[in-house]
Amino acid sequence: MSFSREQWSALRNAVPMTLTEEDLKELQGINEKLTMQEATDVYLPLSRLLNLYVAASSAAIRYSVSSSGTVSTPHPL
16 A cells, blocks of 8 residues: 555644644754654654554453453454
């Protein structure tokens, strides 16, 4: 599966950018400049994807606990 930059950027699905320019300066690597546009287009959709993954994993764990009555070892999805 592959996405163009525009398609990937659209996956953020209206998630607001909460970082400031000052925050971005602190997150930059030694030899890599991070722009607000790149953070919005690339990293914001990535953080949304990770958030959805964690939420789905948590829901699966809660379901397995509630349906069986016992706590099972969580497995990656």
